[in-house]
Amino acid sequence: MKGMSGIFIAACVVGTSFVLNDDAPESPSILVDQMGYRPGDKKIVFLKERGSNEYNIVDNYSDKVVHKGKIHPIGVADANTGDMLFVIDFSKFKKVGTYRIVLKDSSQHSLPFSIDKDVYDQAALSALKSFYYQRCGSAIDDGSLWEHPICHSRPARYFAEPDEVKNVTGGWHDAGDYNKFVPTTAVSAAFLLSLYELQREKFFDGQMGIPEKHNDVPDILDEARWGLEWLMKMQEADGGVAHKVSIKKWTGEHLPHTENDTQYLFSRSTVATADVAAVTALAARLFHRYDKVFARKLLQSSLKAWEFLEANPSIVPEGGFKNPDGVEGGEYGDSNDNDERLWASVELLKATGNPKFHDYFLQHYQEVGGVNYAVSWQNVQNFAYYSYLTVPVNVNNYQTRSFIISTMSIYCDALLERINSNGYRYVLLPEQQYWGSNSVAMGHAYDLIMGYEATKHQRYLEGALDQLHYMLGRNTFGLSFVTGVGVNAVKHPYHQFSMLSEHDVPVPGMLVAGCNAYSRLNGKTISQFHGRSYEDSEKNYYVNEPAINYTASFMFVASYFSSFRRFDTSEYIYTEEEQP
Numbered sequence: 001m002k003g004m005s006g007i008f009i010a011a012c013v014v015g016t017s018f019v020l021n022d023d024a025p026e027s028p029s030i031l032v033d034q035m036g037y038r039p040g041d042k043k044i045v046f047l048k049e050r051g052s053n054e055y056n057i058v059d060n061y062s063d064k065v066v067h068k069g070k071i072h073p074i075g076v077a078d079a080n081t082g083d084m085l086f087v088i089d090f091s092k093f094k095k096v097g098t099y100r101i102v103l104k105d106s107s108q109h110s111l112p113f114s115i116d117k118d119v120y121d122q123a124a125l126s127a128l129k130s131f132y133y134q135r136c137g138s139a140i141d142d143g144s145l146w147e148h149p150i151c152h153s154r155p156a157r158y159f160a161e162p163d164e165v166k167n168v169t170g171g172w173h174d175a176g177d178y179n180k181f182v183p184t185t186a187v188s189a190a191f192l193l194s195l196y197e198l199q200r201e202k203f204f205d206g207q208m209g210i211p212e213k214h215n216d217v218p219d220i221l222d223e224a225r226w227g228l229e230w231l232m233k234m235q236e237a238d239g240g241v242a243h244k245v246s247i248k249k250w251t252g253e254h255l256p257h258t259e260n261d262t263q264y265l266f267s268r269s270t271v272a273t274a275d276v277a278a279v280t281a282l283a284a285r286l287f288h289r290y291d292k293v294f295a296r297k298l299l300q301s302s303l304k305a306w307e308f309l310e311a312n313p314s315i316v317p318e319g320g321f322k323n324p325d326g327v328e329g330g331e332y333g334d335s336n337d338n339d340e341r342l343w344a345s346v347e348l349l350k351a352t353g354n355p356k357f358h359d360y361f362l363q364h365y366q367e368v369g370g371v372n373y374a375v376s377w378q379n380v381q382n383f384a385y386y387s388y389l390t391v392p393v394n395v396n397n398y399q400t401r402s403f404i405i406s407t408m409s410i411y412c413d414a415l416l417e418r419i420n421s422n423g424y425r426y427v428l429l430p431e432q433q434y435w436g437s438n439s440v441a442m443g444h445a446y447d448l449i450m451g452y453e454a455t456k457h458q459r460y461l462e463g464a465l466d467q468l469h470y471m472l473g474r475n476t477f478g479l480s481f482v483t484g485v486g487v488n489a490v491k492h493p494y495h496q497f498s499m500l501s502e503h504d505v506p507v508p509g510m511l512v513a514g515c516n517a518y519s520r521l522n523g524k525t526i527s528q529f530h531g532r533s534y535e536d537s538e539k540n541y542y543v544n545e546p547a548i549n550y551t552a553s554f555m556f557v558a559s560y561f562s563s564f565r566r567f568d569t570s571e572y573i574y575t576e577e578e579q580p
Helices: 121-133 182-198 219-233 270-287 292-311 338-352 355-364 381-388 398-421 437-455 458-471 496-500 548-560
Strands: 002-004 008-013 016-020 044-047 054-059 065-070 084-089 097-103 113-115 156-158 244-246
Touching: 121 182, 121 219, 121 548, 182 219, 182 270, 182 381, 182 548, 219 270, 219 292, 270 292, 270 338, 270 381, 292 338, 338 355, 338 381, 381 398, 381 437, 398 437, 398 458, 437 458, 437 548, 458 548
Parallel strands: none
Antiparallel strands: 008 016, 044 084, 054 065, 054 097, 097 113
């Protein structure tokens, strides 16, 4: 641990620094990305109160002024929050170091931030490691504060046939509770796998300090495998995949190893089946070089799932999955499985080369309208489209490829128009501040990254970075929405293990839901402004619950912009003895 001018204490988890933020101000008026900025990127800071015409950049260790500049004199109104913002743009300053911004002739100063090529490594690796802490059916024993004994090790009962049981242990706890859902697990695993495929040179064995280290497989694939093994357990003999495993009703907060409520296995759905067909086919290609037996198992699962889809051309159950009477809590219902089937077809095409999957894609790719909405557990068509763009040129269809590129460009340009018109350069409109809004913004950032990968338009990358800056503190709250990442990060997520642990430090690396103007705890309106409808309260799950699919999209974006220097992660385990 080390001090930084008395402002915060940093501790490290598998090479990823997280910050204890008890001394941080609740809402600073100078709003920065608390991780910082890469040297060559645009560097913009917002002021809520101008207070001065000039600013200084001060070295955080020596307190020497290293750069001076003028504050833009004209304020920018932000419709989401009602804030009037003034801009500091210090993009030309590129010197590596850790700094604060201080307003000239004023006592106002920003939280510390860094300029370096690896400023997002901490956030990205914390997000990756958070999946390990969400593991179900396993003891967590990495020597950190977040250890616990094995949990949920009993078979689940079929909801329709309670006398019958099935071993569906494993997987990841979905969110702040301990239920598990195929749609969110499949999408989360897909983000891990897609990131590895896109930037595989960044990932290596031993990077995350998980139990599978030193097996000659990159840790990101080992973590994805934890989710994949569970997804295959959810598959029935006919290829169909059960939609979820959960308790019937919430009975209060529990530590994971003390929850004794019966877990039930619910009915199959074509949405879940197609999700599994897609992600196992994707994984089969990536695991082939590391574990051919596992890769073959993945592909067999995918093909079996496709057989179920062929035998059931209409959505199952009719209208999509719904919770049965007497069951409360997460449902993840989806009344349209066309996008999931499309995603499965292209991944199976790439895994097998069988032209029947190409024929299916060509017949159906226009039915979901092109690239037109952020990837989520409910909308996976963009996974399908982006994957098709990497089909070899001698295989793919030029007209189809052109359709995808065209709709992607229109969509990404529309996202940039929103970003340029919003004061905080945030992509969401006021009416999009609903449950899980942070993950929608990260989904848009992912889309902008993939737009850049397809077109090489630099403006798309800049728009994606703006969303990362927002999540890491350049927002009206001056708050990092990622637990344990940043000087002033979320302290009180609705996350049962974090809430009930004897240590007052939440599991790091989890993205919380964010502003939500529509779902109100006890009917309470937090703010008249949709972009202020958030509170860091462990009881308000409408705005402050993390979820694996939220974190997965953040992990992809933060990792994409990270450098991931190699180091021995065994040196960076934060233990109880080191707790301040």
